[in-house]
Amino acid sequence: MKEFTGQNSPVMKARNRTAVLKLLLQRGPMARRDIAAALMLTPATITNVARELIQQGLVEENADLEVLPVAVTKKPIPIGIRADGAFAVGINLGFTGIGIGVLDLKGEIHALEVVYYTERHDPATVIAQVVETVGRVLAASAVDPTRIIGVGVGVAGVVDPGTGTVRSHLSLGWRDVKLGQLLEQALGRPVTVINNVHAIAVCERLYGVASHAANFVEILVSTIVGAAIVVDGELHRGLEAAAGLIGHTRVVQDGPVCTCGRRGCLEAVASNWALLRDAREAIARGEPTTIQDVEALMAGSVSMVPIYEAAKGGDHLAIELLRRQATYIGSSIASLLYLLDPDLVVVSGPVLDETIDLGGTDFLGIVRETAREQAMLLNVPDSRIQPSRFGLDAVTRGGASIVLDDFLDTAPFAERRRGPLPNGSFKTLR
Numbered sequence: 001m002k003e004f005t006g007q008n009s010p011v012m013k014a015r016n017r018t019a020v021l022k023l024l025l026q027r028g029p030m031a032r033r034d035i036a037a038a039l040m041l042t043p044a045t046i047t048n049v050a051r052e053l054i055q056q057g058l059v060e061e062n063a064d065l066e067v068l069p070v071a072v073t074k075k076p077i078p079i080g081i082r083a084d085g086a087f088a089v090g091i092n093l094g095f096t097g098i099g100i101g102v103l104d105l106k107g108e109i110h111a112l113e114v115v116y117y118t119e120r121h122d123p124a125t126v127i128a129q130v131v132e133t134v135g136r137v138l139a140a141s142a143v144d145p146t147r148i149i150g151v152g153v154g155v156a157g158v159v160d161p162g163t164g165t166v167r168s169h170l171s172l173g174w175r176d177v178k179l180g181q182l183l184e185q186a187l188g189r190p191v192t193v194i195n196n197v198h199a200i201a202v203c204e205r206l207y208g209v210a211s212h213a214a215n216f217v218e219i220l221v222s223t224i225v226g227a228a229i230v231v232d233g234e235l236h237r238g239l240e241a242a243a244g245l246i247g248h249t250r251v252v253q254d255g256p257v258c259t260c261g262r263r264g265c266l267e268a269v270a271s272n273w274a275l276l277r278d279a280r281e282a283i284a285r286g287e288p289t290t291i292q293d294v295e296a297l298m299a300g301s302v303s304m305v306p307i308y309e310a311a312k313g314g315d316h317l318a319i320e321l322l323r324r325q326a327t328y329i330g331s332s333i334a335s336l337l338y339l340l341d342p343d344l345v346v347v348s349g350p351v352l353d354e355t356i357d358l359g360g361t362d363f364l365g366i367v368r369e370t371a372r373e374q375a376m377l378l379n380v381p382d383s384r385i386q387p388s389r390f391g392l393d394a395v396t397r398g399g400a401s402i403v404l405d406d407f408l409d410t411a412p413f414a415e416r417r418r419g420p421l422p423n424g425s426f427k428t429l430r
């Protein structure tokens, strides 16, 4: 996803189509002459590109939309992306369960379901669960299965996106599982596997608050803490496709043990599981608290709801835990600001969906204040650290976004026409 510039040469026709699609996605419906001006192409070129994209079913004329009046007698009709131009299935293979949804080309989610892992975590069991849930979600979405271009899976762990192999999934205990290959066989569709935070970043660039930011960092505060880096509009994957694993950088010497086996990692002090562990320990020490469901918490529940609810009621322990989490995250963002000097940092995770007073400010307020204080040599207005709009579905949307992003980059090259797609369908799932 480079900046949206086009070139007026016959061999660049396909690239021009991609540039037009991405511009329309970013800005919404536009008149052809405005597209030409934005991409520095001739109006005739845009007229041709628009005709082809309309034939391909990816773009439509929005006759009912008003565009700015121009000093000509003929009113231009804006063109915009067709939501049903393509669909993708997104899968979040998370820490505690699986989220599955269908996303259209404009980034709207059509059906969504979350299922939890059973006692058995072996690949065959989890894949069977995925296949069954995909079938249900597709039926609920009422989307024509032949319009689905692929499946994207965001994984909480280290993956090799080239082969779709999950090198490690800490909660499932997987090592070198050929997930992409196994899922392709089970679903009969192309499958892309990617790190979960990388997936969110692509979604944020296509459909979220980072659509205008060429350089940004996404940070996920959830069961894990991780980051993804986008430079010049492109996701920076890194040598091992693991760029952004800041959750395992050490922030406390001799701190608590992490899921990776080392001590004092950011994730071991600032992830949701770290907070739940600290809550358990405090309750076991007899600290006064109004946190509910203490039994479930002590039995290892991974739900943050009791902490959030107690904090909303003014519980001292819950508020202190969340304040500390926000401070660690803000501090890490300061490091990222110094390291990369990005246009924007986007913070995602369940806590961003909550409205909790943490002593005159909220979670994001503490994050911003800490980052500002620590990165004092930089200018860090609130607008530079923004919350994601995607909430709990972020990784599911991200998985589908990876597929749609690739489609936007390559589909116009393939002279794709509307109608059944060539390589099989989901019919085996119905």
Ligand SMILES: [Zn+2]
Binding pocket: 247, 248, 249, 258, 259, 260, 261, 262, 265, 267, 268
């Ligand atoms: Zn670690």
